[in-house]
Amino acid sequence: MNHSPDRDPHDVVIGDGRPRPTTLLDQMPATKDFLAGLGLDFMYVRLARLEPHSYLWEHRDYAELYERGRHRLHIPLVTNPSAVLVTAGARVHMATGSLWRLTPSQAHGVRNVTGPDRLHLIADVYTDDAYQELAARPHLRAKDAAELPVMTAADRGRLMGRAGELAALGFVPSAEQVLLRAYYAYALPEGGAYDLITELHANRGADTEAARWEEAKTHLLAR
Structure with a gap:
């Protein structure tokens, strides 16, 4: 359902x-009836796949x-335990059989590591x-969410060391991926993964790349 003429x-x-209703929804009568039944x-x-x-x-x-x-609701249709959402230092697995509310104006990220595809019906x-x-x-069931550990100085040193070796x-790009994925392993401050990448490039003397990631952080997390 959208606003396409x-x-x-x-x-x-x-x-x-x-x-x-879009032409796709015309081919999905069960979904169409389900949405109508919500009365929203x-x-x-x-x-979203x-x-x-x-x-x-x-x-x-x-x-x-x-x-x-306005509010965003997620209805998981197909998922797996490696498909998680991270927000505010917590990792959440949106299991099937429930309707989930997400505030998309809060910083968040999503991953699907092992598969199969994660397929959600998203309703605004x-x-x-x-x-x-x-x-x-x-x-919220206790097993649905888990707090991520805080990154220690030792964790940070190992992570930056590994990324630095890859960059050298x-x-x-692989070095940047290592640091981006830290968002899913540690309770970082907002934009913390982008700050790590900026620091990586600053240490390399790659000022253009450092500035690019500063701009990316501002764009992706704009309020």
């Missing part, structure tokens, strides 16, 4: 307004929309009585 399911522009006031609904060995690095979505009476909705009724009954051998 020709009901194009590939239109990913999110904006205000009442959406219309939808702004946008889509299927995350393939194995995939990462969505720390970012913030649509802060201008979701801090003003407005605040109304039906949403308030759902939101009044939140719960010419494997700069």
Whole structure:
């Protein structure tokens, strides 16, 4: 469900307004009935697939929309234990059988390490009585979330040492990946993984690359 005038399911522009069913939803009658049964006031609904060995690095979505009476709901259709969301220093596995609320204007990242594909139905909705009724009954099982450990000075030294060695051998993208993945292993401050990469390049004298990652941090985490 989106705002495409020709009901194009590939239109990913999110904006205000009442959406219309896409041509894809016409082929999914069970999903169409399920959405109708929720009784929610939808702004946008889509299927989101995350393939194995995939990462969505720390970012913030649509802060201008979701801090003003709009909410994002995730409905996992297919998932696996390696598919997790990280936010505020905690790792969360969104298991099937539940409807999950995410505040996308809060910094977060997602990974799917081993597969199979993670497939979620994502619904952006407005605040109304039906949403308030759902939101009044939140719960989180203990096994669904785990706090990440704080990075110690020794952890940081080992990580930066490994990344530095890779960069010195010419494997700069691999060095950056090592540091980006630290976001999923440690409770870093917001933008902490990007700061590590900036430091890596500054230590190498690669000022252009350091500036590029500073800009990336600002762009991805803009409020």
